[in-house]
Amino acid sequence: AQSVTQLGSHVSVSEGALVLLRCNYSSSVPPYLFWYVQYPNQGLQLLLKYTTGATLVKGINGFEAEFKKSETSFHLTKPSAHMSDAAEYFCAVSERGFNKFYFGSGTKLNVKP
Amino acid sequence: DTAVSQTPKYLVTQMGNDKSIKCEQNLGHDTMYWYKQDSKKFLKIMFSYNNKELIINETVPNRFSPKSPDKAHLNLHINSLELGDSAVYFCASSQDVGEISKTGELFFGEGSRLTVL
Numbered sequence: 274a275q276s277v278t279q280l281g282s283h284v285s286v287s288e289g290a291l292v293l294l295r296c297n298y299s300s301s302v303p304p305y306l307f308w309y310v311q312y313p314n315q316g317l318q319l320l321l322k323y324t325t326g327a328t329l330v331k332g333i334n335g336f337e338a339e340f341k342k343s344e345t346s347f348h349l350t351k352p353s354a355h356m357s358d359a360a361e362y363f364c365a366v367s368e369r370g371f372n373k374f375y376f377g378s379g380t381k382l383n384v385k386p
Numbered sequence: 387d388t389a390v391s392q393t394p395k396y397l398v399t400q401m402g403n404d405k406s407i408k409c410e411q412n413l414g415h416d417t418m419y420w421y422k423q424d425s426k427k428f429l430k431i432m433f434s435y436n437n438k439e440l441i442i443n444e445t446v447p448n449r450f451s452p453k454s455p456d457k458a459h460l461n462l463h464i465n466s467l468e469l470g471d472s473a474v475y476f477c478a479s480s481q482d483v484g485e486i487s488k489t490g491e492l493f494f495g496e497g498s499r500l501t502v503l
Contacts (some may be wrong), residue, residue, distance in 0.1 A: 307491060311427075316390070316476055316494030361427055365492075370426055372417050373442060374492060376429040 275300055275366050279377035287385050292336075292351040292378045296364030299345065304366040306347040307374070308338055311361040323347065336360065344384075359384045389413050392477045392495035399467060400503055406463045407498045409477030417441075418460035419492070420452060421476040429476070435460050464500075472502045 280295040298304060305324050309317040321332025329338040334357075338349045347364060362379040392409040399405055411418060419442075420432040434442035435454045449465045464471060476494040 309492075309494075314497075316478075316496045317429075317492070317493070319491045363429065372432065372434065372436070374419075378497055379427045379429075381427075 275304060275368060277364050277366055277374040277375050277377035279362075279380050280362075282378065283351050283381045283383065284339065285383040285385060286354045287353055288356055289353050292349070292354045292358065292382065294349040294362050294379060294382065296338075296347045297345055298347065298364075298366045300366065300368070302369065303342055304368055305339070306338070306340060307365040307367070308332065308336070308347070308349050309365060309376075311363065311379075313360075320349070326337060354382075355383045355385045356384050356386065358382060390479055390493050390495040391475055392475075392498050394498060395496065396499050396501075398501045398503065401467055401469060404463070404465045405500070406461055407475055407477075407500075408459070408461045410459050411479040411493070412458065413479055413481070413493060414458075415479035415481045416457060417480050418454065418457070419444050419478040419480075420460065420462050421478060421494075423474040423476060423497070425473070430476060432475075433462075434458075434462075434472075445503070446498060467502045469502050472500055473501045 276299045278297045307322045308320040311317045323330050323340045331337045336351045361379045363379050367374045390411045417436045419434045432446045433452045438454045451463045454460045474497045476497050478492040
């Protein structure tokens with residue numbers, strides 16, 4: 274089975290600063306990779322995903338993530354944090370050929386004015 | 387027009403009671419899921435149905451029984467509720483994109499917060 278590790282359950286940045294949320298997965302075969310965002314009292318929304326092709330993927334709200342096979346990582350970044358980015362972020366993987374998704378434990382992003 | 391809708395949004399009940407949560411998706415997706423999110427925000431798959439057929443059952447107690455009357459609906463019935471069942475339950479759906487690569491991102495409902503007293 275897959276496992277997903279998100280380093281840091283809480284990350285705090287100042288408005289305008291770089292956002293970096295870390296995600297590592299365990300798999301011998303590159304899976305499909307996702308980042309979801311959850312705002313308070315809401316369901317999860319897809320930010321971006323990697324399936325094949327270019328390893329740097331861009332998502333909504335200025336976020337992007339890079340798939341690094343050698344590091345089994347899929348870290349999420351945004352050059353300049355905005356107050357509205359404060360939310361919980363989940364990394365997820367699914368095995369190729371299966372509709373089964375594994376989620377990390379989430380990282381709560383706090384943005385300070 | 388809500389893509390994945392689940393009701394009720396909040397549910398407070400006593401231990402030992404039976405309750406149901408309903409989910410409907412209007413996206414035409416083939417696969418639907420139930421996830422449980424605990425107080426630490428950890429998301430765990432409970433069930434998955436593909437075209438009304440159960441394909442994933444992740445060691446969930448028998449007290450939990452999913453029912454899929456058609457591929458647009460996946461309901462969750464819980465018998466003899468326990469304190470540990472308190473959580474937010476999310477319904478989700480995804481679309482199979484073909485035989486070679488079955489991956490579609492998940493579309494989530496807004497969640498149903500269950501509190502067992």
